[in-house]
Amino acid sequence: MKQRKAKIVRKTKETSISVEINLDSSSVVSVSTTIGFLDHMLELFAVHSGIGFKIKAFGDTNIDDHHLVEDSGIAIGQALKETFGDKRGILRYGHFLLPMDEALSYVALDLSGRFYLSYEVNIKFQKTGFNYDLIQEFFYALASNAGITLHIKMIKGRNNHHIAESVFKAFGHALGRAILYSKNKNFVPSTKGIL
Numbered sequence: 001m002k003q004r005k006a007k008i009v010r011k012t013k014e015t016s017i018s019v020e021i022n023l024d025s026s027s028v029v030s031v032s033t034t035i036g037f038l039d040h041m042l043e044l045f046a047v048h049s050g051i052g053f054k055i056k057a058f059g060d061t062n063i064d065d066h067h068l069v070e071d072s073g074i075a076i077g078q079a080l081k082e083t084f085g086d087k088r089g090i091l092r093y094g095h096f097l098l099p100m101d102e103a104l105s106y107v108a109l110d111l112s113g114r115f116y117l118s119y120e121v122n123i124k125f126q127k128t129g130f131n132y133d134l135i136q137e138f139f140y141a142l143a144s145n146a147g148i149t150l151h152i153k154m155i156k157g158r159n160n161h162h163i164a165e166s167v168f169k170a171f172g173h174a175l176g177r178a179i180l181y182s183k184n185k186n187f188v189p190s191t192k193g194i195l
């Protein structure tokens with residue numbers, strides 16, 4: 001069977017991003033965005049989803065991290081959409097409840113082709129370090145470009161880093177399940193016959 005892979009190169013005046021995704025190979029994970037925290041989260045996502053994932057990104061982080069985080073989400077979403085293809089034979093749905101020490105998050109998703117984001121993650125504002133508010137921007141950009149119905153809910157948590165990890169890992173596991181092949185490889189998993 002043909003491998004489901006895609007490469008997206010996206011350049012604007014603000015950022016420059018190259019993303020490669022291979023749903024059928026987990027052998028390559030390479031992450032470099034110049035934002036240490038984003039690298040950490042994307043690596044967790046990639047390893048826990050079990051997909052092949054490469055990203056090289058840089059941009060106007062002298063302003064702040066907003067453009068680069070959002071544009072990375074856009075490029076990853078575009079690459080995912082291309083790898084999904086006609087979604088023939090896949091499970092389509094995935095969900096996962098993931099503990100990270102005291103933090104616990106739940107992600108449920110549908111590779112429906114329709115975008116929806118429900119994001120209920122209560123991360124406290126902190127003055128220094130990564131702006132955790134951007135995580136929502138990232139998932140909005142990713143899900144809207146990939147056509148994913150995505151529900152992300154933090155059940156509990158205290159430490160911001162742990163909460164963020166639980167969200168990215170849960171997303172990885174949920175996506176890793178949705179892209180798996182079902183028993184009937186010729187079946188598009190919709191009563192409409194198309195996704």
Ligand SMILES: [Mn+2]
Nearest residue numbers: 040161162165
């Ligand atoms: Mn960590």
